[in-house]
Structure formats: structure tokens, C-alpha cells
Amino acid sequence: MKKTSLFTAALAAATIWSGTALAVDLSIVHGSVGKDQEVLRAELDRYEAATGNKVTIVSMPESSTDQFGQYKLWLAAQSSDIDVYRLDVIWAPQVAAHFVDLTPHVADIRDQYVSAAIESQTVDGKLVGLPMFLGAPALYYRTDLLEKYGEKVPATWQEMTATAKKIMDAERAAGNADMQGFVFQGAAYEGLTCNAQEWINSFGGGRIVDTDGSININNPKAAEALTLAASWIGGISPEGVLNYKEEDARGVFQSGNAVFMRNWNYAYALAAGDDSAVKDTFAVTTLPSGGEGLASAATLGGSHLGVAKYSKHPEEAIELVKFLNNYDNQKERAIVTSRPPTLNAVYGDAEVGEKQEFIPLWKPVVDNALARPSAATKRSYNEVSSEFWTAVHDTLSGNGTAEQNLAKLEARLKRLKGAGW
Structure with a gap:
């Protein structure tokens, strides 16, 4: 399993290769409750330190219904203002046409994710979002x-x-x-x-x-x-x-x-x-x-990260999505927010089980959750x-x-x- 340090080192190397000229500004739209926002900001700070890129969080209301209404407006307008969207598990079939197919970009890691999560984000063979966390009440x-x-x-x-x-x-x-x-x-x-x-x-x-x-x-x-x-x-x-x-x-x-x-x-x-x-x-x-x-x-609940087709920086946005969903970030998210991870290996992490016993106990519930x-x-x-x-x-x-x-x-x-x- 690749750790964050290896991933960020690779990102940093890519940035340093051409100096700071490669640095870009990205935005991620993110509806949240609880500690979601502060954990995301900490993850983005690490990403920014490693790459030189800057990421702005565009906050959304708590209600996923309200979030989706705004998403539809941005996507219908083909707005380049948002690079990465946090997507509810149910939205993939409705928004697939507006997002980059992540399939070729995660071919080496997709088998590490909970299969049902990957399936929920696959529409006609296209991977609309990379699973971020799951939910089962x-x-x-x-x-x-x-x-x-x-x-x-x-x-x-x-x-x-x-x-x-x-x-x-x-x-x-x-x-x-x-x-x-x-x-x-x-x-x-x-x-x-x-x-x-x-x-x-x-x-x-x-x-x-x-x-x-x-x-x-x-x-x-x-x-x-x-x-x-x-x-x-x-x-x-x-x-x-x-x-x-x-x-x-x-x-x-x-x-x-x-x-x-x-x-x-x-x-x-x-x-x-x-x-x-x-x-x-x-x-x-x-x-x-x-x-x-x-x-x-x-x-079945959960959120996943997709890259808009209208992003001016799709390559950097894809790398951001992969970074936010890597092992160390999912582990931290599980411990701090008690959000069930989408990487199978995190459920077996001893530190996760010790600090957040809810997570390994809930794996069977997540695996058998009822889809909308x-x-x-x-x-x-x-x-x-x-x-x-x-x-x-x-x-x-x-x-x-x-x-x-x-x-x-x-x-x-x-x-x-x-x-x-």
C-alpha cells in the first residue's frame, strides 16, 4: 500500500520539474456536516504544500437536495469555476455526461476499493467518481x-x-x-x-x-x-x-x-x-x-469525488481526487469523522480499530446496505x-x-x- 508520503513526493517532483510555473488554482465543492470541512482543509493543506497548487473549498448547505440543485446549474452552464465535485452516491447516473471518466486514471488502484462503491459510480462503463467514504446509518x-x-x-x-x-x-x-x-x-x-x-x-x-x-x-x-x-x-x-x-x-x-x-x-x-x-x-x-x-x-450512503469535464486543469484535478482518497487520508478521515472508508485495507488497520471501533464493526452493514x-x-x-x-x-x-x-x-x-x- 502506497502511503501519503510517497504520493506527495511524486506530486512534488512533478511540480518541481518545471518550477512553480506548473502551479494552478483548483476548487472543490463540498457539502459537509460534522468535522468533514476541517478534515478536508487539513488534507488540502498537505496537498498544497507538496505541489504548490492552491485549492479553494466552495461550501454547500447541509441538505444534499439543495446541493444537487446548485450542481445542476453549474453543470448545465458548463462552468469551469468548479474542478472537483463531492458527489452523493446516488447522483452518478444523472450527472455522468458532465464528468471525466476516471477509469484509465485509477486502473492500478481501483481493485483496492470496496467493489460496491466502485460499481455505484460506474455508468455504462464510465467511472464517474472515485469513492471517498461510505455510509450506512x-x-x-x-x-x-x-x-x-x-x-x-x-x-x-x-x-x-x-x-x-x-x-x-x-x-x-x-x-x-x-x-x-x-x-x-x-x-x-x-x-x-x-x-x-x-x-x-x-x-x-x-x-x-x-x-x-x-x-x-x-x-x-x-x-x-x-x-x-x-x-x-x-x-x-x-x-x-x-x-x-x-x-x-x-x-x-x-x-x-x-x-x-x-x-x-x-x-x-x-x-x-x-x-x-x-x-x-x-x-x-x-x-x-x-x-x-x-x-x-x-x-447506502456516501460521497465520491468527480472531476468536471469543464475544468481548466483536469490532470491536476484528477491527481487531487486520487490524493484525497489515498490510504493515509482515508485512515485519518475514519478516525476523526467516523466515516466508513472506501479502501478495504483501512478496515483492517489496527490504529483505526483502536481509535474508532465503530469502523471495523460496521463493515458488514456497509457491505449489505440498501441502495436507493x-x-x-x-x-x-x-x-x-x-x-x-x-x-x-x-x-x-x-x-x-x-x-x-x-x-x-x-x-x-x-x-x-x-x-x-
Whole structure:
């Protein structure tokens, strides 16, 4: 395995070969939460020191839905303002035409990456993005509160609901009026799509759109899952959860005011930080299932780095992408941000396991994570996801039953599909 020092030495040599005349200015657009931005800046500082190139971070809002809206504007305009894009795992089929094919540039290292991550970024044989980190959410829970009330870690959503209510009610009766039972991402955006497909799939309700492109989401198991979720609002979950994104949920849990939380891996490092009210009183487990004999479902997340075809410095941008995804940078990212790496070898790194035990434990979850139907629905994925999260949000908000909203969703998805995706 090549280490950062060898890679940066090669970059430096290339720069020194023709003096500082080769130095260029690059930009990377990067939506982030938690410690992502500070870790990226440290990595870029090392890159700049080795190459003489300068890299500016163009920050984006937390919501991936908002990010993608801006990305589409830049790409449609063929803007050269952005060289490297941090891409959500689901975007490759929609943006492939705007990005450099990385296949020939990473032929010597692509086998070192998690195969599913490479596959998720490959469109018609073109590697759109080099995998940066993966994600598969967890159920965060308060170990001290479960122990206090003699409750076990829930295996099903029904058990989670009952346990959350019991502990929440008892804590409120004891004087903690702010205690919530369960917080998650309930706002009408891509995060709700991730949450809701987990509920539905874990109940045996299938996928939003099946891998063959067929539409079977309007079924009794899907309705059962959404009906249970709707019962949480104003019960074990605050009504405000209908506007929560990742950081909103983390803020409640990390302040000590929630028994359970569904969130991505990045929240682990932050909840375990010295400034966290729950530093030594929480743990994680896989998301619950919809009942005995049914399997848990965790949405596949993650971000990957692609080079825009419109970059004025594509060669330097490609080298930057490779640098940011090398072993040492992925190792540091795993330790500091608890983001699951995309290089297989990092999962077996002893220091990573010692400093961030969450990472090696989560490898099987990442390997078996549930993909969203971006490959099946191609360029229509954004519209599909929007229709799905709207139907779910309406159900959670009490605007129609799960059965009514799933029937409307089915009709809308069939109109979107037309003769084919």
C-alpha cells in the first residue's frame, strides 16, 4: 500500500520539474456536516504544500437536495469555476455526461476499493467518481437509560417504539420535560427518502422502485411501516421532527434529550467528543426490523469525488481526487469523522480499530446496505425521490393515510416512468 508520503513526493517532483510555473488554482465543492470541512482543509493543506497548487473549498448547505440543485446549474452552464465535485452516491447516473471518466486514471488502484462503491459510480462503463467514504446509518441509543429502566436494545421498530415511550414518559415524570423518545430525519428532502425506505424495506414492503424498474411500493407492508412511523409524531418524536435534518436530530440526541436516534456514521465521532453530554452514555446498533423473522435495512450512503469535464486543469484535478482518497487520508478521515472508508485495507488497520471501533464493526452493514433506486430510474431519480418523500411526509403530517398516499405515489411514479425509465 502506497502511503501519503510517497504520493506527495511524486506530486512534488512533478511540480518541481518545471518550477512553480506548473502551479494552478483548483476548487472543490463540498457539502459537509460534522468535522468533514476541517478534515478536508487539513488534507488540502498537505496537498498544497507538496505541489504548490492552491485549492479553494466552495461550501454547500447541509441538505444534499439543495446541493444537487446548485450542481445542476453549474453543470448545465458548463462552468469551469468548479474542478472537483463531492458527489452523493446516488447522483452518478444523472450527472455522468458532465464528468471525466476516471477509469484509465485509477486502473492500478481501483481493485483496492470496496467493489460496491466502485460499481455505484460506474455508468455504462464510465467511472464517474472515485469513492471517498461510505455510509450506512445506525440506531444510536442511551445505554444509561436502557440500563436504568431495565430495557434491552430493541430488535424491532415496535420494540423501539414501546421502549422509547416507556423511558420518555418516566424521564418527563421525573422532571426532564425535554426528553424525546426518538429523533430522525423527517423533513421533506432526500434524508426522509433514506429513513422511509429503511422502514418499508424492513417491514417486507420492498423498494421504492425495484431493481428491474417495476413499481410495487403500494402494498400493505409498506403501509404498515408508514402507519407506525406516523404514530411517532407528537408521541415519541416531537412534531418538529417533520423539519429535522441530520444535524437537528444530532443536536437533540447529543444534548442528552433523546433515548434513540437514527443517523449516519459521522454522528458517532461527534457524540463521543469531549463536549458531548452523552460522551460515555451511548452506543450504536443496527437499525431495527419490522418484526420477527424480518431483516434490518440500512440505506447506502456516501460521497465520491468527480472531476468536471469543464475544468481548466483536469490532470491536476484528477491527481487531487486520487490524493484525497489515498490510504493515509482515508485512515485519518475514519478516525476523526467516523466515516466508513472506501479502501478495504483501512478496515483492517489496527490504529483505526483502536481509535474508532465503530469502523471495523460496521463493515458488514456497509457491505449489505440498501441502495436507493438511482440506477433503476436513471435521470428520473430526483423526481422519484421527491414524489416518495412527499408521500411519506404527508403521511407523517396526517395529510392522508399511508394507504391513500401510497396509492397516489404509485400513480405518480407510473406517470413518471411512462414507457420506461
